[in-house]
Amino acid sequence: MTLKLAIISGIIYGYANTEMFYVPMNIFWLCGLVHGLIFGIVTGDISTAMILGGQITLLTISQVASGGVEPSDICLASCITIPLALITGMDVKTALPLCIAVGLIGNMNTPFFYSVNNYMAHVVDKYVDRGDIRGIKRMTWLTAAIDFVISFPFAFIGVYFGSTVVMALVEKMPEWIVNGLNVAGGILPAIGIMVTLKVIDRPKMIPVFLMGYFMVILFGVSVIGAAIMGGCVVAIMWNVSAFRTEKQ
Amino acid sequence: MAENQEKESVLTKKDIRKAYNGWHQWAEVGHSYERMQGIGMCRSQLHILEKLYKDNPEGLKKALKRQSELFNTEGCIGATVVGATVSMEETMVELPEEEKNSIITSLKVGLMGPFAGLGDSLNWTVLKPIFLGIGCDLAIKGNPLGAVIAIIFAVLMYLEGRYLYQMGYRMGKSAFTAILGGNLISKLTTISSILGMFMMGALGASYVSLATPIEIVIGNNDAIVLQEALDSIVGGILPLGALFLIHFIMKKTNRYGLICLSVMAVSVVGSFFGIF
Numbered sequence: 001m002t003l004k005l006a007i008i009s010g011i012i013y014g015y016a017n018t019e020m021f022y023v024p025m026n027i028f029w030l031c032g033l034v035h036g037l038i039f040g041i042v043t044g045d046i047s048t049a050m051i052l053g054g055q056i057t058l059l060t061i062s063q064v065a066s067g068g069v070e071p072s073d074i075c076l077a078s079c080i081t082i083p084l085a086l087i088t089g090m091d092v093k094t095a096l097p098l099c100i101a102v103g104l105i106g107n108m109n110t111p112f113f114y115s116v117n118n119y120m121a122h123v124v125d126k127y128v129d130r131g132d133i134r135g136i137k138r139m140t141w142l143t144a145a146i147d148f149v150i151s152f153p154f155a156f157i158g159v160y161f162g163s164t165v166v167m168a169l170v171e172k173m174p175e176w177i178v179n180g181l182n183v184a185g186g187i188l189p190a191i192g193i194m195v196t197l198k199v200i201d202r203p204k205m206i207p208v209f210l211m212g213y214f215m216v217i218l219f220g221v222s223v224i225g226a227a228i229m230g231g232c233v234v235a236i237m238w239n240v241s242a243f244r245t246e247k248q
Numbered sequence: 249m250a251e252n253q254e255k256e257s258v259l260t261k262k263d264i265r266k267a268y269n270g271w272h273q274w275a276e277v278g279h280s281y282e283r284m285q286g287i288g289m290c291r292s293q294l295h296i297l298e299k300l301y302k303d304n305p306e307g308l309k310k311a312l313k314r315q316s317e318l319f320n321t322e323g324c325i326g327a328t329v330v331g332a333t334v335s336m337e338e339t340m341v342e343l344p345e346e347e348k349n350s351i352i353t354s355l356k357v358g359l360m361g362p363f364a365g366l367g368d369s370l371n372w373t374v375l376k377p378i379f380l381g382i383g384c385d386l387a388i389k390g391n392p393l394g395a396v397i398a399i400i401f402a403v404l405m406y407l408e409g410r411y412l413y414q415m416g417y418r419m420g421k422s423a424f425t426a427i428l429g430g431n432l433i434s435k436l437t438t439i440s441s442i443l444g445m446f447m448m449g450a451l452g453a454s455y456v457s458l459a460t461p462i463e464i465v466i467g468n469n470d471a472i473v474l475q476e477a478l479d480s481i482v483g484g485i486l487p488l489g490a491l492f493l494i495h496f497i498m499k500k501t502n503r504y505g506l507i508c509l510s511v512m513a514v515s516v517v518g519s520f521f522g523i524f
Contacts, residue, residue, distance in 0.1 A: 019276035022323035022409075023402045030376070033383050037395035047390030054387025054394055058455055061377045061384065100508045107505075117280035124278070124287050128316050131309040133294050140291045143278040180516030183524040186457035187490050187511050193448045193456070194494045195504060199373045205445045212449025217484040223385035226450035227378070227443075234443045238435075 001043070005083040006160040008042060013079045013155035014148040017113060032056035032078030039082045051092055052082045055185075056099050061192040073106030080158035087163045090170055093185030094178060098166070100188070102158065109154065116146060258299050259338055267296055268413040271330050272406065275323050283318050289330070290316035296334060300341050310345055311337065314353060321360040322367025324409035329359050331416025339420065371405060374440040381447045385454065456487040460524060 012035060016028040027034055036053020040046030060074045081099040084090065090098075120143040127135035197209065212230065215221055221229070270292030278287045293315055301308035321329055333356055340348050379401040387394025462474040478485045497507060518524040 019279055020273055022272050022275045023406045025276060026323075026372075026405075027398050027402045030372075031380050031383070031398055033380070033387055033395040033398040036387060037392050040392065046392050050387040050390050050392055050394055054384040057380055057387070058384040058451065061380050061451075097512050100505075100512070104505045104508075114280050117278045118282050120278055121280050121283045121287050124290075124316070128290065128312045129309065131305055131312060133298055133312075136291065136294060136312070140274060140277060140287065143287075147277075176519045177516055180519030180524070181512070183458070183519055184512040184515035187487075187515060188508065189455045190452065190487070190491045190494050191504060191508060191511065193452045194491060194498055196373070196377045196444065196448050197495060198498050200441045200444050202441050202445065205442060208442055208445040209449040209452075212446040212451075213453045213484070213488060214449075214482075216450045216453035217482070221450070223447070223450050223454050224382055227382055227447055230443050230446035230450075233446075234439050237442065238439055 002083075002087055002160060002163055005039065005042065005087065006156045008038065009079040009083055009159045010152040010154075010156035012038065013076060014152040016075045017151035018144040018147045020144055029075050030060070032074060032082065035075075035078040035082055039086060043083075043086050045086060048092075049082055049086060052085050052095060053078060055092055055096055055189070056081065058189045059096065059099070059192045060103070061196060073103050073109070076106030076154060076158070077103035079155040080162060083159045084162050084166050087159075088167045088170060090166065091178075091182070093182040094170070096185040096188050097181050106154070109151075113147060113151070116150065117143060120146065258302075259296060263296055263299065264334065264414075264417055267292055267334050268327060268331070268410055270294075271327060271413070272323065272409065283316070284320035286316050286319045289319045289333075292330070293334060293337070296337065300337060307345065310349065314349055317353065319356060319360055321364040322371065324371055324405045325367035325412055326360065326363040327409040327413035328416035329356060329363050331413040331418075332359075332420050335417045335420040370437055370440065371408070374437065374444045376401065378440070378444055378447050381451050384451070388455065452487065452491050453484055456491060458486040458490050458524070460486065462523065 012028060016025060019025050019029075032053035033050070034053075036049045036051075037046070039053075040049030043049065056074065056078050060077075077099045080102045081095050084098070085092070085095040120139065124136055124139045124143070127139055212226055215226055215229070216223070271289070274288040274291040275285050276288060277291070279285060290312055297308060297311045297315070301311060315333075333352060336352050336355065340351065343351075379397060383394040383397035383401075385394070386397065459475050463471040464474060465471045475486075494507065494511075498504075501507070515524060
């Protein structure tokens with residue numbers, strides 16, 4: 001099972017690094033939900049895998065693909081942490097700090113891929129200068145293939161050899177560290193949420209944030225319930241005169 | 249419509265659609281610091297340039313060169329620029345090379361930035377957290393529908409890009425003033441930002457957790473359980489405190505990785521001293 005998961009993990013990470021097909025690539029690149037579904041179907045434990053994927057995604061919910069700061073490699077974090085947690089039976093909240101570590105390490109390989117792509121761009125240039133359309137087609141496929149091949153091992157090795165390491169670590173950890181990591185797992189989602197606030201960058205709307213917060217705390221509404229209420233309020237605002245700038 | 253003005257275009261509707269799918273497939277392949285999406289941009293238009301310059305190999309080389317230069321925008325809203333570029337390549341095919349090069353390149357380079365800004369701020373900063381927030385909520389309850397929400401978002405983004413690409417193609421240069429000039433986008437961004445803020449509040453309340461086991465002993469056996477005292481004021485004070493503490497720290501620094509590591513360190517140390 002470990003080998004199977006390691007191969008699937010390598011394939012997912014390899015595909016994400018070819019960056020082919022903009023939208024599906026971004027879904028693999030920026031969130032762990034689909035990873036969760038895939039690993040869940042393979043192991044048969046869809047529920048745990050989805051919980052892990054959801055937690056990872058929540059942590060990094062505001063990351064934007066291009067420009068700005070990319071705090072971590074969510075794709076590698078999902079590709080390694082979800083299978084590892086499923087194999088070792090690690091607690092979800094303990095898995096989150098591991099996920100952050102993997103994400104931070106993973107982000108360091110971006111310059112490496114960009115350098116490879118830079119070289120390939122110059123190879124493509126030779127065919128552009130000759131006006132060789134078939135050559136350009138071949139070379140762009142080759143670029144994608146190279147990106148796949150060099151990224152596959154990152155996820156494969158992480159899952160295949162990581163499981164023994166993590167298993168040994170989890171067994172020997174003292175109670176207070178485990179508790180501390182659990183506490184951290186509870187606070188960490190705040191980072192993803194607050195980064196979103198920062199990038200939306202509308203400080204005057206903090207009360208709207210508090211409305212959403214206390215609506216859930218005080219009335220126990222679900223997030224989807226809150227989304228429906230928020231959607232209605234926003235739909236009303238769309239027609240309120242203060243926002244109607246183009247007419248009158 | 250462009251089709252009516254053109255006497256006889258060599259490009260079919262299928263070619264135009266194919267260029268969007270090509271863009272969608274190749275936009276980010278081979279992304280590098282030096283050229284960014286340039287190679288992908290060129291790759292997506294190969295079949296179009298091949299047809300337009302069937303009898304003009306020199307023009308083809310120049311066109312390939314022009315399209316493979318640095319380009320970088322957002323893939324969906326930015327597809328408007330791609331559509332307009334295709335339409336310009338088509339309508340300007342007869343113009344002298346020099347003139348054509350400067351018009352197309354300056355439009356491409358001048359507009360990729362504003363459209364990338366629009367796309368990043370609307371699609372990925374505001375709409376993505378709203379959709380994925382709902383997806384996460386389902387996923388954390390163990391529901392596979394969470395992944396379906398992510399896929400629905402992906403399909404919507406693809407369709408948005410296809411619509412805007414076609415619009416960019418139909419209107420050519422005038423597409424830009426229609427989108428950048430109107431205030432529809434700014435209204436849409438404001439409205440979605442409000443919904444986004446609201447959703448983040450709801451997500452924060454649902455998934456950020458923090459509690460303290462501290463008990464303050466007064467006199468003989470009376471102990472005040474701090475958590476109960478806090479809850480009697482209003483629920484969720486500690487998580488809200490953590491949220492705004494992080495908010496405050498983020499105003500000072502952009503190093504999110506460091507903030508993550510600090511949260512972990514503080515939690516473990518706090519756990520050692522029995523604060524959490």
